[in-house]
Amino acid sequence: MLGTLSELCLHAQPNATHHLLVHLFQLKLLCRSYTQNVDDLDAKAGLPQMDDNGRWAHVTLHGSLKSLYNRTLMCDICSKTCMLTLDHITMFKDGMYPECTRCIEEGETRIISHSKL
Ligand SMILES: [Zn+2]
Secondary structure, X not given: OHHHHHHHHHHOOOOHHHHHHHHHHHOOOOOXXXXXXXXXXXXXXXXXXXXXXXXXXXXXXXXXXXXXXXXXXXXXXXXXXXXXXXXXXXHHHOOOOOOOHHHXXXXXXXXXXXXXX
16 A cells, blocks of 8 residues: 555645646745645745744644655564665565565575585
């Protein structure tokens, strides 16, 4: 579900309300906005996260699905981390989980060491 939702948000376009928020911000009539949405359409419309003075202009209370990208993904078995990519999201969408390179390498090492016994 997360993969599908991420992909849908990636291709969704801002609507008139998103553009209105940007317009109000540019006219300095909007000091700060808060959203519970995770679709990142406000930013896609051009609403900046910070104002010219470095203060929060747009606060995403629950983050955004876009923030999933370039985050770390941790292996449930060995805790190795890697960067979450669009390929990972595609795998999640297909109901698969990425393989951990460390676990694969350690598994191969165990197989090799057992074969030498
Ligand atoms: Zn692992």
